[in-house]
Amino acid sequence: MRLRRHQREALDAIAASEDQRHWIVLPPGAGKTLVGVSAALRWGRPVVVFGPNLAIVEQWRQAWEDVAGGPTSSDRTLPTRFTALTYQSLAVFDAESDAVQGTARLHPNGIALVERLREAGPITLILDECHHLLQVWGALLDDIVCGLPDAQVLALTATPPALLTPVQAQRVGRLFGSITYQAGIPALVAEGDLAPFAELAWFTTPTAPESAWLDARALRASELVTELLRTDGAGIPLLTWLALHDGRDLPRETADAAVRLALAGHLDLPEHAHVAERHRRPPTLEDWLLLASGWLMALREGTEPERERARRLGGLLPGVGFRLTRHGIVAGQPLVDRVLSRSAAKTLAAAEIVAQTLAEDPDARLLVLTDHASAAALPADVDGVLAPESGSVRWLLETFVADPRIAGARPVGVTGSSIGAQAEVMAHLLPGLTGTSAGSEVVVIEGTSAGWLRAATRALESGWTRVLIGTRGLLGEGWDARSVTGVIDLTSATTSTAIVQTRGRSLRTDPARPDKVAVNWTVTCVASERPQGDADYRRLVRKHAGWFSVDEYGDVVEGPAHLDSTLGPDLPPQSLPNLNARALSRSADAEGIRAAWARVSPDRVNAVATLRVSGRRAPHPLPVLTPVGTRTVPLSVLVVGVVAAVVGGLAGGSLWPAALVVTTICAVLAGILTRRRAVAMRAKAVAGPSLRDFGAAVADALQERGLSPRGAEGVTVSVAADGETRIRLDVPPGIDDDAAASQVFAEALDEVLGVIEHPRYLVSRPGWEDRAPRWYESGSPRPDTEIWHQVPAVLGVNRACVDAFLASWHRHVGPGEVLFTGSPEGAGALRALRWSSPFGDAAGLTVRHRTQW
Structure with a gap:
């Protein structure tokens, strides 16, 4: 059994630990399953593994059979030495016991399973992709782990600790203490265990109907802000009211909003303000409403004219997606976000990426991920703006098939309840299926069959199909195809788990293509000149927070800056065509991506904070000539000369000529160095x-x-x-x-x-x-x-x-x-x-x- 470096290091860290609970962080494709099997074999106990879905459960059973041999099961009675189960088999909640906490909420079958775990004696309990427990069944994790004091517990996850929420991090610390071992994706790429890759973004703008709808919302937002700034209404004007309040008492988001309004000239900077990068952008509608919330609450408690003004302003809020409650202004339905996230323009952008990639790389295998299998319900306010099918697997499939640049790649769409492709492709993909024939029209078959996904995966791995479209839930965690060279992300999920698992689909090395380079795309719709028009960009920022990739200069950088060094976490981009052109150019430079990763040290385990400084008044990067401290050099040279002269005089007249020569040389050198120092000081003074x-x-x-x-x-x-x-x-x-x-x-x-x-x-x-x-x-x-x-x-x-x-x-x-x-x-x-x-x-x-x- 050959182990990779990071697998060996993880096992060594487990062996060196005296604890019975171990938290291991390894990225997708790093071989967590083999680490778990190897650790369990060393402990020599009965093994129970919990995983998030059936696909992962089957992977565990297969890995154990390959390495250890012997029977395995997925039976709750734990009949074999090795049992793999889903978390759902444990957490079958009893709907009639919602008021009760902990294991008492479990269905009797779940309670019986917990009892069997306790009665099994000292066991090895492996929690694979354990972030699921932290997110969904976190309360049960405490009860189960604490109820098995003699168990060796091994928790495996691909989610880095920096991306855990505070609640999750607190639970991990309480149950597992410090992390036993972790390896970051950059280290594994540098080691050669994952494929070199680049993250890129394609920016698009809303379609004409979507823009018209956004324009109407923008007008309402402008009217609302104008009304907020009126000074002739009842009560203290908003800006006056804000100036009377101490910024130190505000929550961070509200204080940030106050600083942005101050930098825009609406307020004085609060005395104790700190101006950071996040403040150097124009104030948003959300900024105005955060600051106006307390003022409106004060108006509601004031005179009748003030209450009337509060009612009038409250009536304007629903038109921009907010409402006034007794607790202040709260967000309503995020309609602008919905329009941008499901914009029809994003489907066209995905088609452009696919077409360009296929033309550049004849061996490319692309995975296109979205949220919806087919039509999804939309709020009435966007009826006629968005088609219900917009952004779905079906919509994408039909768009790709209609594009002659893509149709030849035989795109296939697969969901949990359907599979679709051109008729001739379906006839080849599922030869035993009746009702399909040669043709170019799209055929979609509804139903459920695990065989459909297997057939689509085989077609992609063999290269017969080069584009696979599906939902993140189906083609994310637990689904593997080593041939995937790129993921095009159209999903709205921003959790750290979703991002790590989505991008992990393309990072696996491919034995059939040892020079594989992966390129992942995030498609984003931007309408930055409109209120809330940066909602999809903010989603992109959340997706890439904590994720590292190479930028255009070959540095491995966290966050949106790796998409393009001009991108930051706060301000959406302006020159979209230039950004897209640069991204396409980078996507074609596989050698440059590979070379950038080759410069990364596999020994580094932590990222480094970096400052990026620019501007017309920025200091020169490096000293112009020599440091200020060079003024000590001429003095030392003169001392040598003086010492030589004194020694010569004491030694007798015969040494005077030599001493004189040494002194003269030293004086000349001192003069040269003095002049050089003057030049250096002049240069430094100017620069x-x-x-x-x-x-x-x-x-x-x-x-x-x-x-x-x-x-x-x-x-x-x-x-x-x-x-x-x-x-x-x-x-x-x-x-x-x-x-x-x-x-x-x-x-x-x-x-x-x-x-x-x-x-x-x-x-x-x-x-x-x-x-x-x-x-x-x-x-x-x-x-x-x-x-x-x-x-x-x-x-x-x-x-x-x-x-x-x-x-x-x-x-x-x-x-x-x-x-x-x-x-x-x-x-x-x-x-x-x-x-x-x-x-x-x-x-x-x-x-x-x-x-x-």
Whole structure:
């Protein structure tokens, strides 16, 4: 039995643990099943496995028979040494006992199974894809695991811990403690256990009928905001009311909305506000309503004219998808989101991706996933805007068959209750089926048959069919086809489980195609100029949060930035045709994708926080010439000369000529170095400190105070083709706190570079307003002004930290002083500097946080 590296490491970690409960995180395709079988064989106990569906249960039974031999079963009576069951066989809830919690809610069959588990003695209990227990049957997990104190419990999942909800993470910690072993997808791709891949996005806009409907909603939203801003109505005007409230008392989402309104000029920035990337976009309708909710509640408790105004505003809310309740403004039906997520334009976009991919790669095998098998009910408000079949498997199949660029790939649609294709394709796919004949029309057969899915999968694996369309529920978790080279995601699911499992379909290596490169697409409909028109983009952001892939520069990046480096988590894109063109170009560059993954270290287990700095006033990436500290070199050279002269004099006249020569050479060298130092200082004065200078100052100070395992030597600076500078603190793989250290560094450096808000300390450096400094007679630059930066909060907690930072600042940035903002002088300086940027106007410098592997 040959084990991969990460399988061996997982088993070693289990063996090294003294606990009886183990939590293992391995991505789809990493071989979790073999890890579970191997661990169970080592323990030598009866084995009971729970999985989320019958397909996975059958995989476990087959794996055990292949490795261990002997009979297996899926019988609740546990008649064999190895039993595999679905979670549903355990959690058959009794509808008549809803008021009772825990196992008492189980149907008698479920209770009997729990009792058999307890009576079986010491057993091995394997919980495969255990995130299902956390999400659906979490209350039962506590009862069952805690009720089996002698069991060896092995929980397996593909969902990284960072993507668990707080409730799920709390339950994992209570039941399993720390994670026994985890391996990320980037590490497995680098190791060669998963296929190299790229994630791309195709952006489309709504169709004409959809746009007309959105325009009507936009008009209603505009009328509502106008009404909110009226100052001649009853009661205190909204903006006045907001200005009277302290932002510190607001929930985070509401406080963020207040900052966005302030940056747009509607309010003053709250005194204790923090301006981050998420705030640098225009306020949305949701922002206005979050802030107006409390004001409306106050109006409802006021005079009769104020109550009447509240009723009038409340009557406008349903027209934009909200309603006013006694608890404030709440969202109603997300109709705009529904229109965008099921836009007919997304089906056409999927057809374009399929056609382009098939033309580029004759061996491509594509999986197109959607939510609906056929027609789905729609709210009355969008009747006539969306077709009930829009976005369904049937709709996609008919669109693909009608496209001559795709029809030759013999697309097949399969759901839990149907299978469809062109008549001639169906005749080949299901030869024993009557009623099909040669022809180009689409034939769909309704019913249920596991054989249909097997036939469609075989056709895809063999290449006879190159496009398979289906629902995420059928072709997601538990379904495998190693030949799949790409997934086109049209689904609306955004849970971490759905995303990991969906994209995992294409990441498996293919023995028949060792050079396989996978390309996955997320299709998104954007109407950013309309209220709530970014709903589908926000869905895309949630789908890619925590997911790593290569960007166009070959870096492995988390979030939407790996789709295109210009994309961020907050602001939807504008130039859609350019984005799509770049994505198509990347999809065809299999060699570039493969080469990017080849540069990734399989030893790294944590991602690294990275700052991306751009703008017309951004610091130079690297020092122009030499560090400030070169002023000590000429002095050392002169000392050598003086010592040589003294030694020569003491030794006698015969050594004087040699000493004179040495002294003369040293003096010449000192002059050369002095001139070089002057040139360096002039260049540095004109250019200002580099981004690396600032990063080195922060890194060294963090290391000196024990907050980082590395100092300036770990600072890495690179410049992308578009001029954006990327800076991070690289910590060698194997250091446990590498991710935490890089995050502390990124946050601290962001504070140094960012707008001055409310720091405890300020630090200065010389500045030249016109970038053409005057000079002292000694040749040193003479500043016109002092430029002030924030001392990072983590280094401003006490005077020892501040002194360490100032010393590092002197070494890498230049002369300067610190100022305590709690002193009268410091408070005055802070009042004058607050919300200003050390690099001129705030728009001249953009700093974005990203996470990189």
